[in-house]
Amino acid sequence: MADPKTADLVLTGGTVLTLDAADTESTALAVADGRVVALGEVAHLIGPNTHVVDLYGRTVLPGINDSHLHGAWLGTLWPGTLLGAGGMADAGAQRLSTPAERRAAIQRAGDVIAALGITSYTEPGLGPGEDNGQTGCFSTGVLEEYAAMANEGLLRARVTVLRLFGELDGPSTLADFEAGMSSATPATDPRWLTVAGVKIFADGIPPMRSAWTHRCYADGSQGHLLVEGTDLAEREANLRRMIDLAHRAGAQIGVHATGDRSIEVTVSAMADAIAAHGPAGRHYLIHGDLVGTEVLARLPELGIGLNTQPGIAVMTGDWLSAALGEEALAGAWPLRQAFEQGVRVCLSSDAPVIEPDWRRWVAAAAEWMGAKASPELMRQLLRGYTVTPAEQDGAESWKGSLEVGKVADLCVLEANPLEVAPADLPHVGVNLTVVGGRIVYES
Numbered sequence: 167m168a169d170p171k172t173a174d175l176v177l178t179g180g181t182v183l184t185l186d187a188a189d190t191e192s193t194a195l196a197v198a199d200g201r202v203v204a205l206g207e208v209a210h211l212i213g214p215n216t217h218v219v220d221l222y223g224r225t226v227l228p229g230i231n232d233s234h235l236h237g238a239w240l241g242t243l244w245p246g247t248l249l250g251a252g253g254m255a256d257a258g259a260q261r262l263s264t265p266a267e268r269r270a271a272i273q274r275a276g277d278v279i280a281a282l283g284i285t286s287y288t289e290p291g292l293g294p295g296e297d298n299g300q301t302g303c304f305s306t307g308v309l310e311e312y313a314a315m316a317n318e319g320l321l322r323a324r325v326t327v328l329r330l331f332g333e334l335d336g337p338s339t340l341a342d343f344e345a346g347m348s349s350a351t352p353a354t355d356p357r358w359l360t361v362a363g364v365k366i367f368a369d370g371i372p373p374m375r376s377a378w379t380h381r382c383y384a385d386g387s388q389g390h391l392l393v394e395g396t397d398l399a400e401r402e403a404n405l406r407r408m409i410d411l412a413h414r415a416g417a418q419i420g421v422h423a424t425g426d427r428s429i430e431v432t433v434s435a436m437a438d439a440i441a442a443h444g445p446a447g448r449h450y451l452i453h454g455d456l457v458g459t460e461v462l463a464r465l466p467e468l469g470i471g472l473n474t475q476p477g478i479a480v481m482t483g484d485w486l487s488a489a490l491g492e493e494a495l496a497g498a499w500p501l502r503q504a505f506e507q508g509v510r511v512c513l514s515s516d517a518p519v520i521e522p523d524w525r526r527w528v529a530a531a532a533e534w535m536g537a538k539a540s541p542e543l544m545r546q547l548l549r550g551y552t553v554t555p556a557e558q559d560g561a562e563s564w565k566g567s568l569e570v571g572k573v574a575d576l577c578v579l580e581a582n583p584l585e586v587a588p589a590d591l592p593h594v595g596v597n598l599t600v601v602g603g604r605i606v607y608e609s
């Protein structure tokens with residue numbers, strides 16, 4: 167990187183929470199060519215063409231990374247959400263059918279998230295399994311539109327994509343998975359669009375009695391794997407083959423798994439793949455509602471992450487308990503233990519299942535953990551939305567924290583989150599969002 171004489175953008179006169187490894191705090195930050203070039207002393211970098219933002223005591227945070235957010239679907243349904251205060255949106259009311267509609271949905275999601283300080287997200291599941299889907303929001307066409315927008319420089323957030331070779335929240339077959347794995351992905355600038363790997367639906371969710379569990383639902387059923395097979399054993403064998411195949415291909419694997427039993431099989435299959443072929447990808451469990459203590463304890467050594475949605479825990483805990491009982495709920499979404507054991511915990515929204523406002527879900531995480539408000543807790547939760555998802559993206563060397571040389575993805579909050587209780591964070595406004603040094607939102 168050339169040593170710039172002047173900065174393009176300077177933010178000064180406030181607090182910069184860098185979230186680097188030492189939790190360094192600063193008072194100013196300078197950006198040139200889309201990257202952070204200085205922290206603290208920036209006056210000498212201000213030239214006639216430098217855009218100077220006076221923070222007036224406000225706080226700069228690394229840009230938020232919502233590591234599980236269905237962008238095209240959010241853009242289609244917004245302001246509706248599936249579990250919103252206004253009731254359930256009709257998921258299939260509008261179908262994305264044309265490239266122009268797909269682009270409009272992605273752009274609309276871009277507006278919504280830019281206003282929240284979100285600068286990266288993972289679009290968890292786009293591919294042929296949904297090409298004839300009810301919503302059109304998860305199709306190959308959506309991935310192609312993302313690629314076109316990335317190539318035209320139109321994305322306002324960095325997007326990581328997991329491909330989907332079965333149906334969203336539905337069945338998949340080994341044959342489709344094998345065919346999908348050998349199909350090509352669009353070529354793009356990986357700083358803006360990365361097709362990192364695959365999404366697999368191991369099971370459904372407890373309230374629908376479709377999570378695969380050792381427990382029993384009221385009707386005596388226990389759920390089953392969504393991966394197709396003639397019986398449970400073949401379903402399991404096919405899931406294991408999918409994981410082995412994707413692992414050998416070097417793909418990241420994100421598995422939707424909510425039931426204790428599907429989580430056990432998924433982690434066991436990932437462990438086998440790692441033992442046989444060495445580590446690859448940054449695999450992770452998605453949701454992980456009923457992850458058991460023993461499985462949780464294995465995740466750090468295996469390098470398997472947990473991507474979970476505290477907002478969904480708070481909003482649907484009662485439904486889980488209605489389906490599987492109070493005892494199941496008591497052990498569900500063990501966020502506190504996951505943090506304590508050093509699991510790579512990413513917090514996310516799963517928007518538009520719920521709204522993408524991370525401030526609410528940071529508050530929900532603290533509520534779910536029953537944790538006392540403290541700066542340490544807030545840092546831990548903020549890391550779950552910044553530094554740790556950058557690790558999930560395999561991108562911690564260039565994004566996720568505010569350090570010299572890293573990309574200038576950041577947001578400005580009207581108050582310092584370390585000085586407010588998590589429950590009050592939703593009232594702290596987002597004033598400015600910057601991606602790659604470019605202002606994408608200003609209140």
Ligand SMILES: [Zn+2]
Nearest residue numbers: 234236290516
């Ligand atoms: Zn989802």
